[in-house]
Amino acid sequence: MELRPEEKAWFEAEGEKLAFKGTPYYLALASESEALRRQVVPRSAELEFLDSESPDPLSEEIHSPLPRMVHRYRNRIALLLTDSCALHCRHCFRRSFTGKNHRNLTTSECEQVIDYVNSHPEVQEILITGGDPLTLSTGYLRDILGRFRGGLTNQNIIFRMATRVPAVLPDRIDQELLDLLKENHPLWMVIQFNHPDELTHDSRSALKRIREAGIPMVNQSVLLSGINDDSDILAALFQQLLAEGVKPYYLFQGDLARGTSHFRAPLERGWKIMDELRLKVSGLALPTYAVDLPGGGGKIPLSRSLLVEEREEGYVFKNSEESKELYIYPREDR
Ligand code: SF4
Secondary structure, eight states, X not given: OOOXXXXXXXXXXXXXXXXXXXXXXXXXXXXXXXXXXXXXXXXXXXXXXXXXXXXXXXXXXXXXXXXXXXXXXXXXXXXXXXXXXXXXXXXXXXXXXXXXOOOOOOHHHHHHHHHHHHTOTTOOEEEEESSOGGGSOHHHHHHHHHHHHHHOSOTTOEEEEEEOHHHHOGGGOOHHHHHHHHHTOSEEEEEOOOSGGGOOHHHHHHHHHHHHTTOOEEEXXXXXXXXXXXXXXXXXXXXXXXXXXXXXXEEEOOOOBTTOGGGOOOHHHHHHHHHHHHHHSOGGGOOEEEEEETTTTEEEEOOGGGEEEEOSSEEEEOSSTTOOOOEEEEOOOO
């Protein structure tokens, strides 16, 4: 792939950066698709940090009672098993953790999490994330899942495996992995496809293998300026995902991660796209447009009923109908 000047400038620049990482599979597709290229090849725009951006845009650190465990919502925890991913998405919101050569979750940390969950019976779901947990060996995943199933008092706890692997490294979805995931029912796969060009013969057959193993799947897309901020593109993506047995779950407004402002579409564009999508796809194919409010406000549907007012500096939201706290999502018109 011949680099363009703005891509070359990123590789030549010094400073804090999320390393470049791609899979041969995805890079081959990216050489033919501008939408995929922008998701994997860094550009100099990533070197621009805005005051409104943060290394920890979701305030995960203050909600981490144990190392690598985030407990922000009452009934679920997120577990950061590894910082490794198959590919580094240039829009990654966890970029200050991703790809920084941290060790994987240790056995003793896993035991601490089990004790924590057993003493917090309100926790009903464990989100297994990272990084990308499917970059770990099947043996390691078997050990971790086995420890949970063996040690948790609540035997009905639901696992959610968050992964980009079906879109970027579909061959990883092999029979050994599927057998393990199947044994750990109830388990959902939360995948990330952002553009119809990611739905290739190979990724579709990975989705088919998951589907035929009986593992339910939902998709979380990120609204990405210049990539998928168009209702025709998203309608095609969601319709095709639905046909593959994947429910479009969330369309996320970009988080305020440092160096990602060039990916964020203005909220007005997101609202307009959702209005158009409602006319183009069924309710089943329609995800919820959502944002993680800056300042630890948590995830909310971007419904106008939670919008309190518009100010020059941004949109003022509350995070529930009853809430008295207000959170500002900045206005970044472009
Ligand atoms: S797979 Fe997830 S954690 Fe990894 S780079 Fe992409 S968005 Fe970030």
